[in-house]
Amino acid sequence: MSQTHDTADRRRQDEEPLVSLEDVEVHFEKNQGLFDFFEEPEVVRAVDGISLDIEENDVLALVGESGCGKSTLGKTSIGLQRPTAGTVRYRGQDVWAAKDGRGDVDIPFDEIRSSLQIIHQDPGSSLNPNQRIVDILAQPIKLTHPDVGPTERRERIYSLLERVGMNPAADFADRYPHQLSGGEQQRVALARALLMNPDLILADEAISALDVSLRVEMMDLMLDLQEDFDTSFVFISHDLSNARYFAEHGNGRIGVMYLGELVEVGRAEQLIEDPGHPYTNVLRWATPDLALHADGASEPPMRKIDIPDPVDPPSGCRFHTRCPEAREACREACPALEGETGAHRTACFRNQPDHEYWDSAPLED
Numbered sequence: 265m266s267q268t269h270d271t272a273d274r275r276r277q278d279e280e281p282l283v284s285l286e287d288v289e290v291h292f293e294k295n296q297g298l299f300d301f302f303e304e305p306e307v308v309r310a311v312d313g314i315s316l317d318i319e320e321n322d323v324l325a326l327v328g329e330s331g332c333g334k335s336t337l338g339k340t341s342i343g344l345q346r347p348t349a350g351t352v353r354y355r356g357q358d359v360w361a362a363k364d365g366r367g368d369v370d371i372p373f374d375e376i377r378s379s380l381q382i383i384h385q386d387p388g389s390s391l392n393p394n395q396r397i398v399d400i401l402a403q404p405i406k407l408t409h410p411d412v413g414p415t416e417r418r419e420r421i422y423s424l425l426e427r428v429g430m431n432p433a434a435d436f437a438d439r440y441p442h443q444l445s446g447g448e449q450q451r452v453a454l455a456r457a458l459l460m461n462p463d464l465i466l467a468d469e470a471i472s473a474l475d476v477s478l479r480v481e482m483m484d485l486m487l488d489l490q491e492d493f494d495t496s497f498v499f500i501s502h503d504l505s506n507a508r509y510f511a512e513h514g515n516g517r518i519g520v521m522y523l524g525e526l527v528e529v530g531r532a533e534q535l536i537e538d539p540g541h542p543y544t545n546v547l548r549w550a551t552p553d554l555a556l557h558a559d560g561a562s563e564p565p566m567r568k569i570d571i572p573d574p575v576d577p578p579s580g581c582r583f584h585t586r587c588p589e590a591r592e593a594c595r596e597a598c599p600a601l602e603g604e605t606g607a608h609r610t611a612c613f614r615n616q617p618d619h620e621y622w623d624s625a626p627l628e629d
């Protein structure tokens with residue numbers, strides 16, 4: 265590639281969102297039982313029709329109840345899960361076209377994957393139990409900076425261990441993962457992700473397994489490092505108060521998922537204080553820490569508690585079977601996530617003053 269072409273490509277890449285999802289779907293075929301062999305396989309619609317941009321130095325906290333598709337969406341955003349439809353781009357490069365070598369590939373798949381890192385809920389299972397911490401952390405340096413010698417490598421590892429709060433580093437570097445607490449293991453996982461110089465880290469329920477007293481400390485650490493290392497974070501949590509803390513302190517957004525769809529995205533403060541989607545209101549009600557309790561109601565603001573089956577989600581708006589505001593129109597059509605990318609967006613007809621929703625009959629069953 266010529267120098268001019270190279271610079272022009274780089275400029276174009278910098279103008280694109282860091283990660284951009286367009287109409288992304290991830291459908292899984294459910295495992296068949298022995299006697300279902302001749303039946304059509306059942307399909308779990310884990311993620312359906314999601315479009316979303318993640319910018320440089322962005323913070324996005326994804327919330328929703330268990331099984332709504334948060335992890336699948338997160339993994340799809342970092343190129344770990346191939347979507348069954350739609351497009352995932354990294355700086356404008358179609359991630360799966362890069363993987364398959366289709367078309368002009370400006371950014372190789374390996375480069376994309378190393379720029380998009382993950383830390384899991386259970387760091388113990390992702391750290392090699394047979395390696396000392398110093399060797400676990402040496403690997404990414406060897407990969408990204410093969411010229412760095414052993415002394416400098418050790419110095420870099422020690423300084424990063426101290427940066428993630430493992431002080432003095434010498435006390436931790438030669439231990440094995442099982443000799444660390446859960447919180448210390450999570451710090452090592454974070455240090456390992458940072459050594460790849462990532463543009464984005466997916467923290468998938470990364471604080472859920474920690475002691476409550478350590479959760480805020482870990483969120484603060486991730487946010488400090490987010491600034492220092494110029495990286496973006498997608499933070500997954502089933503707990504709205506943690507999502508709020510992370511998004512508010514990181515000056516970011518919250519995305520609310522319901523049955524595979526994104527139903528509301530917005531700045532943390534606005535989304536919590538003035539939710540646009542009735543399901544966000546349910547999450548607020550279910551999160552006593554927020555001290556909001558949806559106008560003090562003792563019952564959840566829902567018609568039904570049961571979660572529908574993601575194999576056969578309800579027609580129209582997927583929340584209509586539980587929504588206290590649902591009308592006939594909600595059973596018939598699916599509201600899109602209205603609004604500009606970056607603005608507060610809600611997928612609910614109630615935010616459209618001229619919608620036929622307002623003239624249709626309330627659902628009673």
Ligand SMILES: Nc1ncnc2c1ncn2[C@@H]1O[C@H](COP(=O)(O)OP(=O)(O)OP(=O)(O)O)[C@@H](O)[C@H]1O
Pocket residue numbers: 292293294308309310328329330331332333334335336337502574
């Ligand atoms: N590899 C897979 N094969 C089949 N189904 C899957 C697979 N991964 C996820 N699912 C299903 O997709 C749906 C979404 O799962 P996902 O883990 O993304 O949700 P989640 O919101 O992160 O839930 P949790 O908080 O419980 O982890 C669930 O119904 C899940 O059972």
